[in-house]
Amino acid sequence: xxxxxxxxxxxxxxxxxxxxxxxxxxxxxxxxxxxxxxxxxxxxxxxxxxxxxxxxxxx
Amino acid sequence: xxxxxxxxxxxxxxxxxxxxxxxxxxxxxxxxxxxxxxxxxxxxxxxxxxxxxxxxxxxxxxxxxxxxxxxxxxxxxxxxxxxxxxxxxxxxxxxxxxxxxxxxxxxxxxxxxxxxxxxxxxxxxxxxxxxxxxxxxxxxxxxxxxxxxxxxxxxxxxxxxxxxxxxxxxxxxxxxxxxxxxxxxxxxxxxxxxxxxxxxxxxxxxxxxxxxxxxxxxxxxxxxxxxxxxxxxxxxxxxxxxxxxx
Numbered sequence: 001x002x003x004x005x006x007x008x009x010x011x012x013x014x015x016x017x018x019x020x021x022x023x024x025x026x027x028x029x030x031x032x033x034x035x036x037x038x039x040x041x042x043x044x045x046x047x048x049x050x051x052x053x054x055x056x057x058x059x
Numbered sequence: 060x061x062x063x064x065x066x067x068x069x070x071x072x073x074x075x076x077x078x079x080x081x082x083x084x085x086x087x088x089x090x091x092x093x094x095x096x097x098x099x100x101x102x103x104x105x106x107x108x109x110x111x112x113x114x115x116x117x118x119x120x121x122x123x124x125x126x127x128x129x130x131x132x133x134x135x136x137x138x139x140x141x142x143x144x145x146x147x148x149x150x151x152x153x154x155x156x157x158x159x160x161x162x163x164x165x166x167x168x169x170x171x172x173x174x175x176x177x178x179x180x181x182x183x184x185x186x187x188x189x190x191x192x193x194x195x196x197x198x199x200x201x202x203x204x205x206x207x208x209x210x211x212x213x214x215x216x217x218x219x220x221x222x223x224x225x226x227x228x229x230x231x232x233x234x235x236x237x238x239x240x241x242x243x244x245x246x247x248x249x250x251x252x253x254x255x256x257x258x259x260x261x262x263x264x265x266x267x268x269x270x271x272x273x274x275x276x277x278x279x280x281x282x283x284x285x286x287x288x289x290x291x292x293x294x295x296x297x298x299x300x301x302x303x304x305x
Contacts, residue, residue: 003111010109020162028282032278032282035286
């Protein structure tokens with residue numbers, strides 16, 4: 001597969017899209033872990049939901 | 060399970076926990092197929108190999124508008140039906156929509172330089188998409204600036220619906236004004252004008268990116284629900300500590 005004289009434009013486009021998609025996935029995964037950690041810390045400190053159910057029990 | 064059941068955040072979390080691994084796998088498989096087909100697609104007789112940028116530029120451009128459409132429906136859900144997940148859906152979609160719009164702008168710019176001789180032109184299509192990107196950033200800033208989620212939800216919903224006026228402007232800008240950007244070649248009267256060799260990889264990539272959006276959106280909605288639980292528990296903690304005798 002030859003990309004011709006405009007290869008830098010094509011390769012940069014694909015790399016950029018890959019980078020942004022990976023950043024989005026990473027950001028969402030890190031955010032999930034952060035929220036789970038906050039909830040565990042609060043529950044460990046004796047703070048519970050009004051329903052009495054665990055806030056981290058979502059499966 | 061009915062749609063009403065999904066109004067319950069706990070049920071939504073349970074359902075999406077089961078659904079997300081399948082969605083992520085389907086997205087990865089379809090993206091791999093789409094990228095393989097894009098790599099094998101022939102060069103265009105005029106644009107040469109730069110036509111390969113189309114396979115990522117067009118899905119991002121479609122999604123930039125589609126995500127705002129989803130947010131507009133969610134805005135109606137917030138203002139009219141007061142659906143408990145409507146604002147969660149809109150808030151979770153905004154950064155993803157902003158990322159797709161950014162990618163549409165930059166890949167378009169990288170495609171434009173070799174084809175048009177310029178990275179940027181203040182024509183109707185490019186400018187209206189830039190305005191869409193700025194509106195995404197404005198909405199994200201609004202959600203961050205207003206501390207009370209219910210007040211932020213109403214303001215963001217109104218802003219989203221006002222911003223939806225930009226969607227038909229973007230879509231028809233190439234017909235209404237003389238623009239450097241080419242007119243629609245897939246969603247047009249009389250069917251697509253693209254050859255099958257380009258159309259099939261493009262459609263596969265469009266479905267793959269749509270699945271990517273769905274996967275990321277559901278995951279981001281789960282995070283937003285958890286964030287609101289954290290906030291609720293923190294408020295309970297503050298109330299408990301203020302009731303304790305000094």
